[in-house]
Amino acid sequence: xxxxxxxxxxxxxxxxxxxxxxxxxxxxxxxxxxxxxxxxxxxxxxxxxxxxxxxxxxxxxxxxxxxxxxxxxxxxxxxxxxxxxxxxxxxxxxxxxxxxxxxxxxxxxxxxxxxxxxxxxxxxxxxxxxxxxxxxxxxxxxxxxxxxxxxxxxxxxxxxxxxxxxxxxxxxxxxxxxxxxxxxxxxxxxxxxxxxxxxxxxxxxxxxxxxxxxxxxxxxxxxxxxxxxxxxxxxxxxxxxxxxxxxxxxxxxxxxxxxxxxxxxxxxxxxxxxxxxxxxxxxxxxxxxxxxxxxxxxxxxxxxxxxxxxxxxxxxxxxxxxxxxxxxxxxxxxxxxxxxxxxxxxxxxxxxxxxxxxxxxxxxxxxxxxxxxxxxxxxxxxxxxxxxxxxxxxxxxxxxxxxxxxxxxxxxxxxxxxxxxxxxxxxxxxxxxxxxxxxxxxxxxxxxxxxxxxxxxxxxxxxxxxxxxxxxxxxxxxxxxxxxxxxxxxxxxxxxxxxxxxxxxxxxxxxxxxxxxxxxxxxxxxxxxxxxxxxxxxxxxxx
Amino acid sequence: xxxxxxxxxxxxxxxxxxxxxxxxxxxxxxxxxxxxxxxxxxxxxxxxxxxxxxxxxxxxxxxxxxxxxxxxxxxxxxxxxxxxxxxxxxxxxxxxxxxxxxxxxxxxxxxxxxxxxxxxxxxxxxxxxxxxxxxxxxxxxxxxxxxxxxxxxxxxxxxxxxxxxxxxxxxxxxxxxxxxxxxxxxxxxxxxxxxxxxxxxxxxxxxxxxxxxxxxxxxxxxxxxxxxxxxxxxxxxxxxxxxxxxxxxxxxxxxxxxxxxxxxxxxxxxxxxxxxxxxxxxxxxxxxxxxxxxxxxxxxxxxxxxxxxxxxxxxxxxxxxxxxxxxxxxxxxxxxxxxxx
Numbered sequence: 001x002x003x004x005x006x007x008x009x010x011x012x013x014x015x016x017x018x019x020x021x022x023x024x025x026x027x028x029x030x031x032x033x034x035x036x037x038x039x040x041x042x043x044x045x046x047x048x049x050x051x052x053x054x055x056x057x058x059x060x061x062x063x064x065x066x067x068x069x070x071x072x073x074x075x076x077x078x079x080x081x082x083x084x085x086x087x088x089x090x091x092x093x094x095x096x097x098x099x100x101x102x103x104x105x106x107x108x109x110x111x112x113x114x115x116x117x118x119x120x121x122x123x124x125x126x127x128x129x130x131x132x133x134x135x136x137x138x139x140x141x142x143x144x145x146x147x148x149x150x151x152x153x154x155x156x157x158x159x160x161x162x163x164x165x166x167x168x169x170x171x172x173x174x175x176x177x178x179x180x181x182x183x184x185x186x187x188x189x190x191x192x193x194x195x196x197x198x199x200x201x202x203x204x205x206x207x208x209x210x211x212x213x214x215x216x217x218x219x220x221x222x223x224x225x226x227x228x229x230x231x232x233x234x235x236x237x238x239x240x241x242x243x244x245x246x247x248x249x250x251x252x253x254x255x256x257x258x259x260x261x262x263x264x265x266x267x268x269x270x271x272x273x274x275x276x277x278x279x280x281x282x283x284x285x286x287x288x289x290x291x292x293x294x295x296x297x298x299x300x301x302x303x304x305x306x307x308x309x310x311x312x313x314x315x316x317x318x319x320x321x322x323x324x325x326x327x328x329x330x331x332x333x334x335x336x337x338x339x340x341x342x343x344x345x346x347x348x349x350x351x352x353x354x355x356x357x358x359x360x361x362x363x364x365x366x367x368x369x370x371x372x373x374x375x376x377x378x379x380x381x382x383x384x385x386x387x388x389x390x391x392x393x394x395x396x397x398x399x400x401x402x403x404x405x406x407x408x409x410x411x412x413x414x415x416x417x418x419x420x421x422x423x424x425x426x427x428x429x430x431x432x433x434x435x436x437x438x439x440x441x442x443x444x445x446x447x448x449x450x451x452x453x454x455x456x457x458x459x460x461x462x463x464x465x466x467x468x469x470x471x472x473x474x475x476x477x478x479x480x481x482x483x484x485x486x487x488x489x490x491x492x493x494x495x496x497x498x499x500x501x502x503x504x505x506x507x508x509x510x511x512x513x514x515x516x517x518x519x520x521x522x523x524x525x526x527x528x529x530x531x532x533x534x535x536x537x538x539x540x541x542x543x
Numbered sequence: 544x545x546x547x548x549x550x551x552x553x554x555x556x557x558x559x560x561x562x563x564x565x566x567x568x569x570x571x572x573x574x575x576x577x578x579x580x581x582x583x584x585x586x587x588x589x590x591x592x593x594x595x596x597x598x599x600x601x602x603x604x605x606x607x608x609x610x611x612x613x614x615x616x617x618x619x620x621x622x623x624x625x626x627x628x629x630x631x632x633x634x635x636x637x638x639x640x641x642x643x644x645x646x647x648x649x650x651x652x653x654x655x656x657x658x659x660x661x662x663x664x665x666x667x668x669x670x671x672x673x674x675x676x677x678x679x680x681x682x683x684x685x686x687x688x689x690x691x692x693x694x695x696x697x698x699x700x701x702x703x704x705x706x707x708x709x710x711x712x713x714x715x716x717x718x719x720x721x722x723x724x725x726x727x728x729x730x731x732x733x734x735x736x737x738x739x740x741x742x743x744x745x746x747x748x749x750x751x752x753x754x755x756x757x758x759x760x761x762x763x764x765x766x767x768x769x770x771x772x773x774x775x776x777x778x779x780x781x782x783x784x785x786x787x788x789x790x791x792x793x794x795x796x797x798x799x800x801x802x803x804x805x806x807x808x809x810x811x812x813x814x815x816x817x818x819x820x821x822x823x824x825x826x827x828x829x830x831x832x833x834x835x836x837x838x839x840x841x842x843x844x845x846x847x848x849x850x851x852x853x854x855x856x857x858x859x860x861x862x863x864x865x866x867x868x869x870x871x872x873x874x875x876x877x878x879x880x881x882x883x884x
Contacts, residue, residue, distance in 0.1 A: 014658045021654060024737045058850035094845060096599040097828045103592070104823035107747050109732075109739040110645075110668060113652040119660060129742050146746070146815050153548075155744040181607045185639070185646045185672075186820055187829035189607060219853045220861075229862045230869035255871050298871060299858050312602075313850055320852030328855055348604050351840045374614050378837040385614055392617055419605070421612025421625040421834055428618065443650055443662035447609040447624070473652075476660045 003464045006507065013472055018122020020113070029124055030137070030152075033162050034169040036069040042172055042460050044069055045212040050205065052216050058317055061212070063205025069168065074161070080204045081159050085142055087203045088135075091196050092143065098196055101188045102139045105132060111180035111190070116451050117173050120469030125170050128180035128190040134166055135193055168206055171197035173466065175455035176309075177414035182447050194456075199311040207310065211457035214306045218318050222301040223268035229255075229298035235271040236296060239281050245543055248531025251288040253296060256329065260295035261366060263326050266337025266383075267304040267495035270516075276498045278539045279338060279516030286387065286518065289525050290367050290395060294335070300325035303342040304495060308349075309457040316353040319345055322380070323354050333363040334380040338516045340413035340494035341455065343382060347420045351378045368393040382416075384425040384493055387521060391432045397526040400435050405537060406489045406520065408437040409481045411474065411501065412449035413494035423447075426493050426517045433517075433524040438485045444477035454500035467500065468507050475508035482509055490514045546734060549748035553756050556808055557801050564800030573800045574780055575789045581807035588814025593822050602843040604836035607829040627835045639830055643669055643676075668732070675725025678718040679754070681705060682761075685716070689781040711766065719762050726755045746817055753809055760802035768798050 004012065017023035025032065050064035067075045077083060092099050111128040112118060118126040125131060133155070140147030140156035147156030157163070176191035201207060214224035221228055227235065233255050240251045254260065266283065270276040287294055300321040307314035326334055336346055351357070360379035363372040370389045372381045390396050410430060416422035423446050430437045444450050453471030468475075481487040490501055490512055498514055505512040523538035535541040564573045610621025626632045638644040651665035685702055688694045706714035730751045733743045764772050776792040777799060783789035813819070825831065833839075859866065859873055863880055866873050 010658050014654050014656055019738055019741065020652075022737070025741065029741065056853065058847070093599055094602060096596055096601045096826070097605065099596050099599050100823050100826055100828070103596075104817065104820040104827070106817045106820050107739070107742045107744065108646075108668060108672075109736065109742060110649050112738045112742075114650075119652055119654065124738065124741055127738060127742065133742065144815070153745055155746055178607055181829050182609055183645055183648055183650075185643055186824050187607055187639075187645065187827040189605065189829045192605070220858075222858065228865055229871055230865040233869050233871060256866075257872060298866070299855050313847070316847075316850050317852055320850070324852050324855060346837075348836050351836060352603055352843050353846060355840050370615070374612070374835075374838050376838045377840045380837070388618070389615055392615070418607055418609070421608035421610060421621075422614070423611045424618045425614060441662070447607075448648075472658065473660050476658065 003468065003507075009465070009468060013120060013122075013469060016122060019124045019127075020119055020122035023122075025124060029130060029133075030157055032125075034166040036165070036169070038070075039463065039465055041069045041169065042208040042210050042458060042463050045207040045209045049209065049212045049216045050207070053212060053219070053314070056219060056317070059314055061202060061205070061207070065205060067205075069165075074165070074206065076161070076164070076204050076206075080164070083203050084159060084164070084200055087200045088139065088196075089143070091199065092139075095192070095196070097189065097192045100186075101132065101192055102136050104186045105129060105136065105188055108185065110183050110185065111188075114180045114183050115174075115190075116177070116179070116453055116473045117175075117470045120453070120472040121173070121466070123173075125166070126173055128174075128184075128188075131170050131174060131190055132188065132193045134163070134170055135197055138163060164201070164204070164206070167197045168201055171201065172208060172458060173470070175414070175451045175453065175458060175470070177451035177455060178418040179414070179448065179450065182418060195312075198309065202311055208457065208460075210460035211306050211309045214457070215310060215314060215318065218302050218306065222297075222299045222321065224302055224304055224306060225268045225272045227268060227272070227301065232268070232271065232298045232301050236280070236284075239271065239277060240284055242539075243281055243284060246533055246535060246539060246541065247285070247527055249285070249288060249527045249529065251284045253284060253287070253294075255296050255298055257295035258329050260293050260329060261332050262292060262294040263300070263329060263331040263334045264294050264296055264337070265300055265303045265322060265334060267339040267342060268302045269304070269495040269499060270337060273499065275502060275513065275515055275519070275540075276495055278519040278522070279495075279498065281539050282516065282518030282520070282522030283337060283383065285522040285525050285527065286396075289397070289527055290390060292366070295329060295331070297325045297329070303337050303339045305342060305345045306457050308341055308345055312353075315345060315349060319350055320354045322346075322350065323357050326357070326379075327359050332361045333375075334360070335363075335383055335386055336380055337383050338493035338495065338518060340415040340496060342495075343422070344415035344419045346378065346380050350380070365389055367395045382422060382425070383518060384422060384429060387518070388425045388428045391429060396432075396521075397528075398433055398521075398524045399526050400433060400524060402524050402535070403434040403520055403538060406434055406523075407485060407487050408434050408489040408491045408520065409440055409478065409485075409487045410437065410445075410517075411440075411452075411478075411490055411492040411497060412446055413492055413497055414449060414451050414455060416493060417447055417449050422493070426491075429517055429521060430491065433520045437491075438481050438487060440477040440481050444473065450474040450477065452494075452497050452500040452504060454503075455496055459496055459500045464503070468504065471500070471504040472508070474501070475504050478505065478512060479509050482512055488512055491517050491520060493517050545743060545745050546730075546748045548745055549752040552749060553752045553805070556753075556805060557756065560801040560804030561797045564797055564804075570791045570795070570800070573804055574791050574795070575784065577807045578784060578803065581810040585810035585813055588811075589819075589822060592814050592819055593826070596823070596826055600844045601828050601832070602845060604832055604841040605828050606832040606834045608834050612834050625834050627833050627838075629833065632831060632833050636825070636831055640824060643673055646672060667728070671725050671728035674721050675729060678722035678725060681718045682716075682722060682758075685718075689778050690785045692778075692782055713765060715766070719758065719765075722758050723755065723762075726751055726758065730755070750809070750812070750816065750818060753805060753812070757802060757805045757809065760798055760805065764796075764798050764802060768796065770796070772796055772799060
């Protein structure tokens with residue numbers, strides 16, 4: 001699917017007759033059906049991936065088959081409607097959030113223009129309120145008195161295949177970024193709604209490959225990329241070689257080593273592709289610099305968790321490896337790399353699902369003696385927390401001028417910002433490793449940050465135009481600081497961001513690069529015994 | 544159409560009460576039976592709904608953090624936007640419930656040529672929502688004087704403040720004006736703001752029209768149609784209702800019964816509608832939970848211990864050869880593993 005040219009899309013988002021630009025649809029939303037055509041949906045999951053996952057203990061991914069969203073017949077199970085309604089009932093009983101979010105919305109519309117998908121596509125069903133109404137209308141019909149008595153008059157409608165298709169379309173045009181929930185007077189969180197929709201869809205075998213394939217990979221090989229242990233090790237070793245070439249420092253890293261003090265887990269994307277690679281080099285250098293006794297794991301070689309984008313059972317199963325490996329290796333605690341959705345899982349779900357981690361110790365920095373009380377139960381520390389503490393205690397030998405080629409801004413990733421409250425730690429680090437970095441406009445940062453537009457497993461190429469549209473608010477805020485301050489580097493603490501923002505910048509703001517905060521740390525480190533080349537591009541310098 | 548329907552519905556209600564209450568003998572129905580029924584539905588329904596919510600557990604700790612969390616001692620926590628303790632959560636909830644904190648953040652986005660996306664602070668909804676809700680609250684409190692004898696001092700103060708401008712006779716209540724203004728705004732934006740109009744349902748227009756009509760009939764009674772309104776008589780009925788010895792005294796005008804019937808409708812409708820946001824706002828997990836899920840384990844009652852990760856043993860069995868080749872430590876050496884097999 002060819003992506004629209006920049007000039008076309010730049011015009012289309014402003015002038016296109018959409019609800020975001022001033023047009024009003026003529027038809028009631030219930031009368032508009034979802035039409036699938038190339039470019040507006042992520043590919044369906046491959047049969048063998050679904051079969052594999054369904055064969056795994058504790059997981060339920062039924063109805064593996066060949067199908068396409070473009071077909072009229074989705075080959076749903078005979079009793080699909082019963083499955084969906086029963087699934088909904090079950091989830092209403094399991095999640096108070098779902099019940100309350102179904103009941104409390106007053107349709108004030110405050111959320112409408114807070115969604116990056118709405119701003120970029122102008123599709124009214126991308127207003128968070130309407131996305132939720134897609135499910136709420138069914139909920140009313142089958143689970144509320146008003147809906148049962150008054151039907152459509154009370155905003156209720158029958159569950160049909162058409163509704164199911166609409167769910168598929170719009171639950172995969174939401175990145176569960178939670179920006180709407182910041183503005184909602186009742187804290188209604190569309191991420192919860194989208195999660196439920198996706199869980200329900202999986203019950204009848206409707207899912208996308210870009211999520212289920214990484215999930216299968218992660219289950220089997222330990223990481224989304226499907227890197228087998230030797231390959232994973234090779235990749236990290238390559239990065240170490242690069243560091244040696246650039247700085248003359250040989251890093252002392254290990255894999256699956258028992259008795260290490262710390263287990264380090266980061267998204268596998270960091271050891272797989274640019275620009276994440278440079279972030280991983282930053283980690284290697286940082287740990288070398290302070291002489292941390294740590295190990296990588298090939299078994300728990302994935303920080304990210306695409307299970308979060310399928311259902312809670314899968315999220316739990318994939319996440320379980322972190323504690324299992326920490327226990328097997330006998331480490332004291334875990335440090336986690338830069339990743340957005342990984343930290344949603346680690347911060348808000350891990351201890352609940354797979355804890356208590358009573359075989360670990362409350363994390364304590366061996367260099368500074370700081371005890372991380374905020375991770376007293378989970379026993380997992382964010383690399384930015386760990387690094388900020390090192391800087392505060394003067395444990396890092398830093399030279400900002402080594403980042404002289406960088407004029408940075410900082411993108412808060414959705415999950416660390418809105419599901420964790422990790423805002424100032426990376427900023428503190430930036431203050432100490434790079435000169436004169438600047439903030440984007442205030443309505444686009446911190447808890448109001450805009451998603452990269454491709455989170456929750458939507459970072460797939462077949463929906464590139466959608467991604468460029470939904471990434472527009474973020475890209476536009478970056479453009480603002482590029483124009484005003486000549487920013488050339490968008491830093492972040494998220495592996496998906498590093499990949500997706502790169503595409504986004506290439507499209508909307510060519511010339512602006514993307515990096516992890518740890519890359520900038522790596523650039524600035526003065527290593528003991530270094531034999532550093534002239535690195536005009538930091539760790540990216542080709543020598 | 545939807546907005547028109549809500550008018551029709553309320554007009555029908557007004558006709559029922561206006562005409563019905565004038566039929567001899569029906570005053571007891573409209574003055575006693577229906578109010579009791581409505582109160583029962585309201586209280587019973589409200590309690591039922593809240594209990595029903597409470598029946599579903601909160602499996603995960605999912606607060607939406609809107610500020611810096613508690614972390615290192617040199618990083619300043621935003622205690623009200625990202626609370627860690629129960630007291631801080633209470634503070635956050637207080638701001639949310641009494642000052643509509645989240646709505647206060649509201650912005651309006653626009654896309655201009657370039658493209659350039661802009662965000663402007665937009666506090667109108669917040670302001671008028673606050674005006675409406677507080678006026679409603681004061682009006683409900685003021686009405687307590689009908690049910691209490693003697694009238695408590697605080698209520699007299701409240702009335703004094705509410706009528707402090709001393710306009711007209713009897714003195715005009717500020718909240719009477721404010722609630723109408725608030726309702727007109729809330730209704731008006733449903734007609735004018737295009738995206739709000741598109742999402743609005745009957746369920747959104749109806750309560751606004753209903754409450755507007757309640758306010759208007761109340762105002763008519765107090766300021767304009769006083770001939771049939773014997774306040775002593777009404778108070779006797781009200782006190783009779785709360786002491787479970789209701790009496791319908793001398794004739795009371797139809798406007799009173801209309802007002803009362805609309806209130807009854809609102810009470811009965813309340814628990815089965817979106818108006819339950821009044822209860823829900825207290826129970827929303829994204830707002831009423833502490834952001835302490837890494838320092839204190841949150842328990843999920845239905846957590847399934849049987850869901851275990853793909854085991855390390857299984858992983859090593861599949862990749863042992865590669866691991867040994869690459870010099871990655873293994874639990875079972877190749878020979879040992881083969882012996883077993």
